[in-house]
Amino acid sequence: MESIGLIEWYGYLGSLIIAVSLTMSDIKRLRWINMIGAGMFASYGFIISAWPVLVLNAFIVLINMYHIYVLYRSETNKA
Numbered sequence: 338m339e340s341i342g343l344i345e346w347y348g349y350l351g352s353l354i355i356a357v358s359l360t361m362s363d364i365k366r367l368r369w370i371n372m373i374g375a376g377m378f379a380s381y382g383f384i385i386s387a388w389p390v391l392v393l394n395a396f397i398v399l400i401n402m403y404h405i406y407v408l409y410r411s412e413t414n415k416a
Contacts, residue, residue, distance in 0.1 A: 344384055351377030365408055372401035 341349075354374030361367035375397040382390030 344381070348378065348381040348385075351375075351381055365405070368401045368405050368408070372398050372405070375401065 351374050354377060355371055356374075358367050358371035358374055361370065375394040379391050379394035379398060382388065382392075382394060
């Protein structure tokens, strides 16, 4: 049986972080953790030349960045 390499573990960790983020009830924490996991998974896609994985997860990172910006901006406007 072939052993799992370091790159594969990195991909699994990115997936696990994304899954854990979806259990968060705090939307800010969800967005930050999800962005980290998607960034890891995007870089994993780049490393293994899986372009659909890279593109989708890079897009998810951008979506999270936008929503984090909106969340913090709305907090600033409330003060």
